[in-house]
Amino acid sequence: MPSTSSAQSSSGRALRVAVIGGGIGGLTLGLALRRRGLTADIYEQAAELAEIGAAVALSANATRELERLGLGPALDAVSTEPTELIFRDGRSGARVAAHPVRDGGAYRTRFGAPYYGVHRADLQKVLSGGLAGAGLHLGHRLAALDQRGDVMMLAFENGAEVEADLVIGGDGVRSPVRRWITGGEKVRYSGTSAFRGVVPMGLLPSLPDRQAIQFWMGPDAHLLHYAIGGEADSVNFFAVVEGPGTWTSERWLAGIAPGEHRAGFSGWHPAVIEMLDALPQTQRWGLFVTDPLRRWHRGRAVLMGDSAHAMLPHHGQGANTTIEDAVTLAELLAAGGARDLDRTVRRYQDLRQARTRTIQRSAWATNRLLHLPDSVGPGALARRDARMARFPEDFGWIHAFDARAVVGKAAAEDSRAA
Incomplete structure (x- = not known):
């Protein structure tokens, strides 16, 4: 049966929060609410928790929040902290720019929290372990959503x-919830696709700087990789x-012909080809994004994570901004937002x-930089390389973000304005 919350709605009874989706965002929100004395019911369509994808890079804007939830030691035990961030020429392998991460404690010193590479399954285990099954309902695929007065009515395919x-x-x-809120799909194919995998480190003898997070750049393509696991024994x-x-496929995946995964990397460095060929490649992933939404809420339903702002992965911020969303919602609800949910969802959208x-737009721009063709000439390529050398200065604002502090500042401003 659904659990109840210690917070009270405007009706005076315990607040009933239903989270659709038991992925990184849903589990983080459940934990964040519980830490603040609230509870939620999380409805996941799968019969068991299973993340799509291989791994995730967690930057300080997310790891600081996971540490605040008490997950720091468990997360550290299953993660790799990269030595450096390196940008390379995809064909020659030359280092275009490099920035210390673990080396010298540079990243933690600058941002106050670690940068991790972690297998998605391990991250999911850490999150679900922290939740200990509280309020989690598997095998619940949303079939219908409606609002009657101030009450949301949910029907699931299993009859619940x-x-x-x-x-x-x-x-x-x-997202079915987004379709209910916006009346449409609002998702589109980006015109790019990807091949992916997790490779045992032992299959990559040509790989330089094995524990660094690295971008190999070239015409119309790039390769990103980083070590994962507590022993750094695999590369995503x-x-x-x-x-x-x-x-044309209705799915994210489409089959490929033998060798098709190498077509965009002809003449690239041996370490790139070695990585691409280390595992059988039989399909490609279409990269989809959501168009910017005018509104994230309708009535008593609101969006978070990819349902609101799916983005190209070139800043590695999909999971990280989802965690920010979860913490922001939890903070707002805990600060008394349960008594005026309409105002709370508006404030949440304003803050997020x-x-x-901005991160969505920057990811598009980064795609263009990573894929510059030779025809742009040496001047444009040199300007790209200079941008990569300024990466910490240009993009540190993404990693320095503190969701809890932003909500606190907004609350103080609201109080002064009242």
Whole structure:
């Protein structure tokens, strides 16, 4: 049966929060609410928790919040902290720019929290272990959503029917909750696709700087990789190419012909080809994004994570901004927002929309920089390299962000204005 919250809604009874989606965002929100004396019911369509994808890079804007939730030691035990961030020429392998991360404690000193590479399954175990199953309902695929007065009515394909005071859609790029809020899909193919995998380190003898997070850049393609696991014994890679021009599959995945994964990397450094060929590649991932949404909420339903702001992964911020969303919502609800949910969801959107849109736009721009063709000439390539050398200065604002502090500052401003 759905659990109850210690917070009270405007009706005076315990607040009923329903979170759709048991991924990184949903589990983090459940933990963040519980830390603040609230509870939520999390409805996950899968019969068991299983993240799509291989790994995730967690930057300080997320790890500081996970540490505040008491997950720091468990997360550290299953993660690798990169030695450096390195940008390379994809064909020659030359180091274009490099910035220390673990080396010298540079990243933690600058941002106050670590940068980790972690397998998604391990991250999910850490989050679900912290939640200990409280309020988690598996095998619940949302079939219908409606609002009657101030009450949200949820129906699931397994026949379950639930009432809630607030519904939070953490249900991914093709979000049913978003369709209810916006009346449309609002998701589109980016024109780029990717090949990915997790490779045992022993299969990569040509790989330089094995524990660094590295971008290999070239015409119309790039390869990102970083070590994962408590022993740094595996490498997660994500190889992005321009095209195909259209995406006809209704799924994120499409089959490929033998050797098709290498087509965009002809003539690249042996370490790149070695990584691409280390595992059988039979499919490519279409990269989809959400168009910027005018509104993230309707009535007593609101969006978080990819359902609100799915972005290209070139800043590695999909999971990180989702964690920010979860903490922001939890802080607002704990600060008395349960008594005026309409105001709370508006305030949440105000605090999150501009930042996530800016990161979305920056990820598009970064895609263009990483994929510059030779035809742009040496001057443009030199300017790209200079941008990569300024990476900490240009993009440190992403990592320095403190979601809890931002909510606190907004609350103080609201108090002064009252």
